[in-house]
Amino acid sequence: MIHRHPTFHGDTIYAESRVLELTPSASKNDRGIVLVETKGFKQDGLEVCYFRRKVMVWKREFAPVRRRPYGEDVWE
Helix, strand or coil, X not given: CEECCCCCCCCCCEEEEEEEEEEECCCCCCEEEEEEEEEXXXXXXXXXXXXXXXXXXXXXXXXXXXXXXXXXCCCC
């Protein structure tokens, strides 16, 4: 991780991420490895951090159904 500028109590941080690479998992047919690049910005648009990471994620057709732990009717 690269910290480009400091942040302080009360700052609002926004993040933008983009996928750089997709690789099928060698050991798990239902998952893949995703290389993601992320930049963090303060409320004034100043870039405060940058990092890349690899994460293992479900392939779309194998992903479990997403359920909220607090119920589905929060907007009713």
